[in-house]
Amino acid sequence: MDPSLAQAISQETGQQQPFSLELLQSVTYLHVSYARNLEHLSACRNLEILQLIGCDPVDLSQLGKLPMLATLVVQFSNLKNLAGVEHFPSLRRLIAGMNRIQDLSPLLSGPKLRRLDVRGNPLSENSYRILAPQVQEKGARVSVSEELDWKMTLELQRHGLPYCFYKAHDGTRLCRPGLALTDMPDLSHPIVAREELANLLDQNPDEVPKLFDRMDLMPTTLGP
Known part of the structure; x- marks a missing residue:
């Protein structure tokens, strides 16, 4: 079992490995x-x-x-595909900000969501403009990035930079979802203005990764 998963189960149950099947089936919450x-x-x-x-x-x-x-919360992770959401028939809240999701079509035939958050994802044009409103028409409250922020995430991807650009309470930030580039992808998200980032991408995109080493750009508070 993955050590991080085992740690989460131990924290929730107070038990250590090996876990019995009965114990695993008793778990109702995991972080x-x-x-x-x-x-x-x-x-x-x-x-x-x-x-x-x-x-x-x-x-x-x-x-x-x-x-x-x-409730399923997947954030700052390497979630690329929503296929399989049909295996969760009771799902009502899907919070999936700052991942690598492009296609929302599995949600149209999946469980009837009441809340969907896919901000900070490189959604396709079809998913952003057509499918997200269709999910909302099914009864979900849907949150997507503002258009300029969404386009910035797409522009980063176009330059081969697997980053997400998203709006937080203290400004717009960059993050590196998944574990390929950092061991703690939910931390150290530089605060960068959209105009500054656009100029870097236009003039010197090789400088963008260095923003994550700029301590002067790091937020003083946690969370988006």
């Missing part, structure tokens, strides 16, 4: 950070709330059937 393998989550069939922060990879189709899952 998992920086896991690289989530395959054993399928044994936690009674999960109601699952938070995955900075995990990589995240493949919903490999999490197994979680019939009781009502």
Whole structure:
């Protein structure tokens, strides 16, 4: 079992490995950070709330059937595809900001969401302009990035920079979702103005990764 997943289960249950199947099936809430393998989550069939922060990879189709899952939070992770969301028939809240999601089409035939947050993702033009409104028409309150922020994330991807650009309470920030470029992708997000970033991409895109080394750009508070 992935050490980060095992740690999350131990924190929730007060037990150490090896975990019995009965124990795993008793877990209803988990907060998992920086896991690289989530395959054993399928044994936690009674999960109601699952938070995955900075995990990589995240493949919903490999999490197994979680019939009781009502809230799924996946942030700052390497979630690329929403296929498999149909395995969570009770899902009502999907908070998936700052990932690498492009296609929202699995949500049209998936569970009936009440809340969807996909800010800071490189959504395709079709997903941003057509599919997101369709999910909202099904009854969900949908949050996507403002158009200029969304386009900036796409521009970063076009330059081969797998970053997300998103608006936080203290300005616009950059993050590196997943574990390929940092061990703690939910931390150290430089505050960068859109105009400054656009100029860097236009004139010297090789300088953009160095923004993550600029301590003067680091926020003084946590969270988006």
